[in-house]
Amino acid sequence: QVRLVESGGGMVQAGASLNLSCVVSGGTFSPYAMAWFRQAPEKEREFVATIGWNTASIDYSDSVKGRFTISRDYTKSTVFLQMNNLQPEDTAVYYCARGRHGTSRHAAFYNDWGRGTQVTVSS
Numbered sequence: 778q779v780r781l782v783e784s785g786g787g788m789v790q791a792g793a794s795l796n797l798s799c800v801v802s803g804g805t806f807s808p809y810a811m812a813w814f815r816q817a818p819e820k821e822r823e824f825v826a827t828i829g830w831n832t833a834s835i836d837y838s839d840s841v842k843g844r845f846t847i848s849r850d851y852t853k854s855t856v857f858l859q860m861n862n863l864q865p866e867d868t869a870v871y872y873c874a875r876g877r878h879g880t881s882r883h884a885a886f887y888n889d890w891g892r893g894t895q896v897t898v899s900s
Contacts, residue, residue, distance in 0.1 A: 779804025779889050781873045786894030789863055793898070797858040799873030799891055806854035810834075810876035812887055813847065813858045815869035815896075822872070824882040826858060834880045840866075863898045870895050 785797040797813070808830035816822040826837045826847040835847060846859040856873060871894050874887035881887075 779875065781875060781889055781891035783871065783873045783891045783894040786871060786896045788897040788899070791864055791898055791900050793863050794859070794861045795863065795896060797860065797871055797873075797894060797896075799856045799858075801854045801856075801875060804875070804889070806849075806875075807851055808878060810878070810880045810886070811847075811849055811856040812874045812876060812880070813856075814872045814874060814884060815867075816872070816893075817869040820869075822884055824884070825871070827876075827880040827882065828856065829880045830878070836880055836882065838882070860896070863896070865898050865900045868896060868898050 780803045783799045810829050812827035813825040814822050815825050824838050828835050828847045844862045849856045873891040875889040876887040
C-alpha cells in the first residue's frame with residue numbers, strides 16, 4: 778500500500794523559508810503527478826502546486842506563484858516544496874498527494890494523501 782510522509786514544517790517568522798519534503802513508499806512514484814495542498818483552520822483544503830511526471834508540467838496557485846517552487850527527485854521518490862518569503866497567510870497544514878497521469882488543481886484528481894505537516898508563520 779502506498780504511503781506518503783511529509784516533513785519539513787515548522788514555526789517561522791514572516792520572510793523566512795522552509796523546504797517541505799514528501800517521501801513516497803510502497804508504490805510507484807512515477808509516472809504520476811504529485812501535488813501539494815494546504816488547509817488552514819476553518820478553511821477548505823486548497824491547491825498549492827503540482828508537478829507532472831516529466832517535470833515539464835508545473836502549476837502553482839496565484840497566491841504562491843513566484844515564492845514557492847515544486848520539484849521531484851525520482852532517485853529518492855520524493856517531492857519537494859521550497860517556500861520562500863513566507864507570510865502569515867501561508868499558515869496551514871500542508872499535504873502531499875499522488876495523482877494520475879497529467880496534472881490538476883482539483884483534490885479529487887489525487888488518490889493518495891499524506892497526513893500533513895504544520896507550517897506556522899508569525900508576523
